Amino acid sequence: MRSRFAIFPSLLLALVATAAHAAAVLPAPPPELARWYKPQNERQVWLHNMFQLRRTLQAVEMYLDAGDRQRALAWAERFREHYGAVAEMVPAWSEEIDGEAVERLVAALGPAGTGSAGHELRRIRLTCKSCHGDYRAVVAALYRAPDYGSITVAGEGEEASQTLAEAMESLSHEVNGVLIALQDERPAAAAGHAAALERGLERIRPSCASCHRDAPPVERILGAATEEALRMLREAIAAGDQRAAGRQVAEVAVTVCARCHGVHRTLGDLRRVIDAALE
Ligand code: HEC
Ligand code: HEC
Ligand code: HEC
Known part of the structure; x- marks a missing residue:
C-alpha cells in the first residue's frame, strides 16, 4: 500500500487554522470522483457502491461464521464486483484496494478451499479503513454537504x-x-x-x-x-x-x-x- 502522501503531493490540500497556528493536511480526492456524484451523475453512485461493499462483506462474514461456505462464496463473488468497481470508477484509487486479497478470498471459499478466508477478510478490512481515514470526511463535505449558493x-x-x-x-x-x-x-x-x-x-x-x-x-x-x-x-x-x-x-x-x-x-x-x- 502506498504511503498516504506519495502519489498526489501537488494535490494535498492544506487547511490552515491560522488562529491556532496549526495546519491540518488532508489529501484531496482524485477529480474523476466527481463523475460518480450529483450533479454530474443522477445518483450518488459512489456512496451506493459503498453501501453494497458493507452489505456484501457482512454477508460473507456472517455465512462464514455460520459454516455455510456456499452462501459465503456467492456473497464473496458479489463483493468482488463492487470492490473492483472502486478501481474502475476511480482508476487513481486502484492501489487503495487489494484485488489479490479478494481473489484469494474467493479461492479460499471455493471447492478447493485453499488458504484462510478470515485472513483475507482482515486484509480487505484494512483497505476500507485506510481509504476512509484519508478521504471519507473530505469527500462527504465536497459532494454531499448542502450548498446554499442558489437558494x-x-x-x-x-x-x-x-x-x-x-x-x-x-x-x-x-x-x-x-x-x-x-x-x-x-x-x-x-x-x-x-x-x-x-x-x-x-x-x-x-x-x-x-x-x-x-x-x-x-x-x-x-x-x-x-x-x-x-x-x-x-x-x-x-x-x-x-x-x-x-x-x-x-x-x-x-x-x-x-x-x-x-x-x-x-x-x-x-x-x-x-x-x-x-x-
Ligand atoms: C436553515 C436553517 C437556519 C435557520 C433556522 C437559521 N439559520 Fe442562520 N444560517 C443558515 C445557513 C445555512 C447559513 C449560511 C448561509 C450561507 O453560507 O450562504 C446561515 C448564516 C447565518 C449568519 C451569517 C450570515 C453570513 O453573512 O454568512 C447569521 C448572522 C445567521 N445565520 C443568523 C441567524 C439567526 C439569528 C437565526 C435565528 C433567528 C438563524 N440564523 C436561523 C441556516 C439557518
Ligand atoms: C478508495 C477509497 C475507499 C475504499 C477502498 C473504501 N471506501 Fe468506503 N468510502 C470511501 C469514501 C470516499 C466514502 C465517503 C462517501 C460519501 O460520504 O459520500 C466512503 C463511505 C463508505 C460508507 C458510507 C458511510 C456512511 O455510513 O455514510 C460505507 C458503508 C463504506 N464506505 C464501506 C466501505 C467498505 C466496507 C469498504 C471496504 C471493503 C470500503 N468502504 C472501502 C472511500 C473508500
Ligand atoms: C441546501 C439544502 C438545504 C436547505 C435549503 C435546508 N436544509 Fe435542512 N438539511 C440539509 C442537509 C444536507 C441535512 C443533513 C442530512 C439530512 O438530514 O438530509 C439537513 C438536516 C436538517 C435537519 C436535521 C435532520 C432532521 O431531519 O432532523 C433539520 C431539522 C433541518 N435540516 C431543517 C431545515 C429547515 C427548517 C430548513 C429551512 C429553514 C432547512 N433545513 C433547509 C440541507 C438543507
Whole structure:
C-alpha cells in the first residue's frame, strides 16, 4: 500500500487554522470522483457502491461464521464486483484496494478451499479503513454537504428576493434589535423587532423545501414549539416582563438559530473551505 502522501503531493490540500497556528493536511480526492456524484451523475453512485461493499462483506462474514461456505462464496463473488468497481470508477484509487486479497478470498471459499478466508477478510478490512481515514470526511463535505449558493427567499417590502445569507443578516439584526430595545426599556421597539423576526422566519420556511421533501425537519425547527416560543416572547414584551422576554429570545436563538446552524451552516462552511483550497 502506498504511503498516504506519495502519489498526489501537488494535490494535498492544506487547511490552515491560522488562529491556532496549526495546519491540518488532508489529501484531496482524485477529480474523476466527481463523475460518480450529483450533479454530474443522477445518483450518488459512489456512496451506493459503498453501501453494497458493507452489505456484501457482512454477508460473507456472517455465512462464514455460520459454516455455510456456499452462501459465503456467492456473497464473496458479489463483493468482488463492487470492490473492483472502486478501481474502475476511480482508476487513481486502484492501489487503495487489494484485488489479490479478494481473489484469494474467493479461492479460499471455493471447492478447493485453499488458504484462510478470515485472513483475507482482515486484509480487505484494512483497505476500507485506510481509504476512509484519508478521504471519507473530505469527500462527504465536497459532494454531499448542502450548498446554499442558489437558494433565495422572498424579500421584505420593496425587495423582490434575498440570498439566504442576506435573510440571515436580517434575522440576526432583528434578534439583536429585540435585545437592545429590551435593555433600553423600549417595549414598542422590541415588539417591532420581534414581529419582524417572526416574518423573517416565515420568509425562510419555503426555502427548506428546496432540499427537504418531508415535513419533520421543518417542523423541528419552525414548528409548533417555535411558534409557542415566539408567542411567549410577544406576551412577555407586551406585559413589560423584560426578564421573561430575554429568556424567550435565548430560547429561540438556541432551538431555532443554533440548532439549524449546527447542521447546515457548519457543513456549508466546510464545503466552501475545502472547495476553495482545491481550486
Ligand atoms: C436553515 C436553517 C437556519 C435557520 C433556522 C437559521 N439559520 Fe442562520 N444560517 C443558515 C445557513 C445555512 C447559513 C449560511 C448561509 C450561507 O453560507 O450562504 C446561515 C448564516 C447565518 C449568519 C451569517 C450570515 C453570513 O453573512 O454568512 C447569521 C448572522 C445567521 N445565520 C443568523 C441567524 C439567526 C439569528 C437565526 C435565528 C433567528 C438563524 N440564523 C436561523 C441556516 C439557518
Ligand atoms: C478508495 C477509497 C475507499 C475504499 C477502498 C473504501 N471506501 Fe468506503 N468510502 C470511501 C469514501 C470516499 C466514502 C465517503 C462517501 C460519501 O460520504 O459520500 C466512503 C463511505 C463508505 C460508507 C458510507 C458511510 C456512511 O455510513 O455514510 C460505507 C458503508 C463504506 N464506505 C464501506 C466501505 C467498505 C466496507 C469498504 C471496504 C471493503 C470500503 N468502504 C472501502 C472511500 C473508500
Ligand atoms: C441546501 C439544502 C438545504 C436547505 C435549503 C435546508 N436544509 Fe435542512 N438539511 C440539509 C442537509 C444536507 C441535512 C443533513 C442530512 C439530512 O438530514 O438530509 C439537513 C438536516 C436538517 C435537519 C436535521 C435532520 C432532521 O431531519 O432532523 C433539520 C431539522 C433541518 N435540516 C431543517 C431545515 C429547515 C427548517 C430548513 C429551512 C429553514 C432547512 N433545513 C433547509 C440541507 C438543507
